[in-house]
Amino acid sequence: MDLRDRPEDEAFRAEARAWLDAHVVGEFAALGGRGGSGDETFGFETRLEWEKVLAADGWTCIGWPVEYGGRGASVAHQVIFNEEYVKARAPGRVSILGEGLIGPTIIHYGTAEQKARFLPPIVAGEELWCQGYSEPGAGSDLANVQTRGVLDGNEWVVTGQKVWTSLAHQSDWCFVVCRTEPGSVRHRGLSYLLVPMDQPGVEVRPITQLTRTSEFNEVFFDGARTAAANVVGAVGDGWQVALATLAFERGVGLLGHQLSFRRELDHLMAAARANGSASDPVIRQRLARSFGELEILRYNTLRSLSGIEGPVAPPEASIMKLYWASWHRRMGELAIDVMGPAGVVTEGFPYELDEFQRTFLFSRSETIYGGSNEIQKNIIGERVLGLPPEPKGTA
Numbered sequence: 001m002d003l004r005d006r007p008e009d010e011a012f013r014a015e016a017r018a019w020l021d022a023h024v025v026g027e028f029a030a031l032g033g034r035g036g037s038g039d040e041t042f043g044f045e046t047r048l049e050w051e052k053v054l055a056a057d058g059w060t061c062i063g064w065p066v067e068y069g070g071r072g073a074s075v076a077h078q079v080i081f082n083e084e085y086v087k088a089r090a091p092g093r094v095s096i097l098g099e100g101l102i103g104p105t106i107i108h109y110g111t112a113e114q115k116a117r118f119l120p121p122i123v124a125g126e127e128l129w130c131q132g133y134s135e136p137g138a139g140s141d142l143a144n145v146q147t148r149g150v151l152d153g154n155e156w157v158v159t160g161q162k163v164w165t166s167l168a169h170q171s172d173w174c175f176v177v178c179r180t181e182p183g184s185v186r187h188r189g190l191s192y193l194l195v196p197m198d199q200p201g202v203e204v205r206p207i208t209q210l211t212r213t214s215e216f217n218e219v220f221f222d223g224a225r226t227a228a229a230n231v232v233g234a235v236g237d238g239w240q241v242a243l244a245t246l247a248f249e250r251g252v253g254l255l256g257h258q259l260s261f262r263r264e265l266d267h268l269m270a271a272a273r274a275n276g277s278a279s280d281p282v283i284r285q286r287l288a289r290s291f292g293e294l295e296i297l298r299y300n301t302l303r304s305l306s307g308i309e310g311p312v313a314p315p316e317a318s319i320m321k322l323y324w325a326s327w328h329r330r331m332g333e334l335a336i337d338v339m340g341p342a343g344v345v346t347e348g349f350p351y352e353l354d355e356f357q358r359t360f361l362f363s364r365s366e367t368i369y370g371g372s373n374e375i376q377k378n379i380i381g382e383r384v385l386g387l388p389p390e391p392k393g394t395a
């Protein structure tokens with residue numbers, strides 16, 4: 001794979017850079033690129049406004065087909081946009097689940113009416129989405145979903161509890177995996193419903209994280225209603241749609257993630273130089289190793305992205321998830337070691353965490369969400385290496 005820009009890539013890069021230079025100003029520049037993973041509550045209102053600025057000039061959903069409001073941008077151009085975005089220190093995006101997960105799912109599986117109803121507000125940055133998969137008894141074992149959906153006239157009535165629902169408190173809609181065939185078990189009899197959040201049957205209770213912010217929530221559906229037509233894919237076939245959404249999760253968005261890793265690592269190297277810890281031979285080795293591993297991650301991501309077509313996660317996706325989540329967790333630990341005693345105290349009231357402390361704490365969650373490290377290893381063992389499947393309990 002040739003990683004140099006072709007002439008049309010250079011032109012696209014110049015266009016993206018010029019737009020970002022002209023628009024990441026004032027209150028948007030003041031955010032300093034913050035508001036990403038683990039920092040979602042930072043500057044939310046300004047970032048919501050920023051989403052609309054992006055949308056006004058067609059810089060949201062750029063990988064979507066033109067007919068659905070995107071630019072039909074190639075993977076190479078999406079990568080370039082992500083690179084320039086991070087370099088410009090543009091605000092963390094608020095509509096990642098809409099643009100990256102439910103939008104592509106609706107494009108692939110939705111009806112013409114669903115496309116017309118749900119895609120334009122995502123492109124415009126006007127409706128935000130959350131993902132209602134996990135439940136107290138269904139995380140790694142997602143097929144154990146117990147939330148029920150019952151058809152009542154021309155509406156679904158949804159009852160059950162979801163948990164760890166990121167950004168539910170800021171979302172207008174939730175894509176909910178629920179059991180619509182009474183008595184069905186495992187992955188059969190599930191459906192994929194689109195449920196409005198602003199209604200009496202939905203209660204959102206924030207969960208406080210290690211970082212002391214609340215980005216995820218418990219969500220209680222108690223007779224929540226949605227139109228009968230708001231089912232994506234066939235009734236009872238929600239498992240296939242749910243897996244497709246997970247496959248989209250591992251796409252181009254990952255690259256943006258990595259570029260912010262690079263910025264964090266650059267900050268860490270600067271901090272290590274400034275406080276003298278860069279002279280410590282062990283810290284130096286760990287920094288150099290971290291840098292090398294991040295380069296490996298970059299090249300492997302580019303390689304695997306160039307092979308992704310549609311809602312199918314290639315086996316490499318599990319290797320990449322295991323690799324980046326473990327890398328980032330180690331980097332968080334290294335950051336605290338670089339900072340020494342200063343790494344474990346805050347400046348004073350209101351005891352805000354700094355960038356490195358946030359990374360150290362939040363990166364613990366990255367080896368859990370999107371499929372835990374153990375689950376990724378199971379997938380690699382079984383589907384990549386062809387090892388015997390893990391023994392199943394008989395309870």
Ligand SMILES: Cc1cc2nc3c(=O)[nH]c(=O)nc-3n(C[C@H](O)[C@H](O)[C@H](O)COP(=O)(O)OP(=O)(O)OC[C@H]3O[C@@H](n4cnc5c(N)ncnc54)[C@H](O)[C@@H]3O)c2cc1C
Nearest residue numbers: 131132133134139140141164165166365368369370372374
């Ligand atoms: C920051 C964050 C954001 C999240 N956002 C969302 C969201 O927006 N929407 C949503 O639906 N969910 C979300 N989740 C939930 C996430 O998908 C689950 O936490 C994850 O799937 C693990 O499920 P669990 O927490 O129930 O743990 P469990 O599945 O109970 O796992 C507990 C432990 O057992 C291990 N384990 C489980 N099964 C096996 C096995 N077969 N073999 C080996 N080890 C095993 C796991 O690796 C883990 O270490 C989020 C989680 C986090 C941390």
